[in-house]
Amino acid sequence: MDDQDVILFAMREYFTSLGYEVECSSELDEAxxxxxAREYSLVIAxxxxxxxxxxxxxxxxxAVRSKSQVxxxxxxxxxxxxxxxxxARRCGADAFLHKPQPLANIAWLAERLIxxxxxxxxxxxx
Numbered sequence: 001m002d003d004q005d006v007i008l009f010a011m012r013e014y015f016t017s018l019g020y021e022v023e024c025s026s027e028l029d030e031a032x033x034x035x036x037a038r039e040y041s042l043v044i045a046x047x048x049x050x051x052x053x054x055x056x057x058x059x060x061x062x063a064v065r066s067k068s069q070v071x072x073x074x075x076x077x078x079x080x081x082x083x084x085x086x087x088a089r090r091c092g093a094d095a096f097l098h099k100p101q102p103l104a105n106i107a108w109l110a111e112r113l114i115x116x117x118x119x120x121x122x123x124x125x126x
Contacts, residue, residue: 001031001060002046002076011044014103015110028056032063040064040071041114044106047077047084055084058091065092072113076101 001024002008008024015022025031028049035043043064047057057075064071075088078099085096094113097106 001025001028001044001049001057003027003049004046007046010103011106015107018107020110028059031060035060035063035067039068042072042074042110044074044076044110047075047088048079055087058088061088061091061093072110074106074109074113076106 002011003026005026008026012022012024023034025034026049031045043060045057045060048054049056057077061073061075064073072095073093074095074097075093076097076099077084080096080098088096095109097109
């Protein structure tokens with residue numbers, strides 16, 4: 001979930017090329033509806049959707065956690081702070097990344113999160 005179409009397009013293309021089944025949304029209500037309709041292995045969500053320095057992405061994390069404790073969640077933001085990261089983790093985010101972030105790094109983390117917690121301790125190869 002991201003409010004920028006170019007980011008949604010790039011992530012959809014990249015993750016699809018890696019063999020993932022991808023669904024995208026640029027609006028919170030639509031994303032919450034997708035979460036309610038099926039089980040996902042992973043959700044990648046932008047923190048801010050409206051351009052008002054909001055935290056709508058946290059609402060999506062809460063929606064994910066209210067439905068599933070197994071779905072992994074990566075939160076992305078260009079407006080992060082230690083306080084916001086702590087709040088995201090309290091809401092149930094498994095990882096918090098600052099934009100811009102190479103797609104390969106996001107994919108590496110996604111794979112580790114889906115595989116299980118022991119895999120996340122390693123770092124991506126440079």
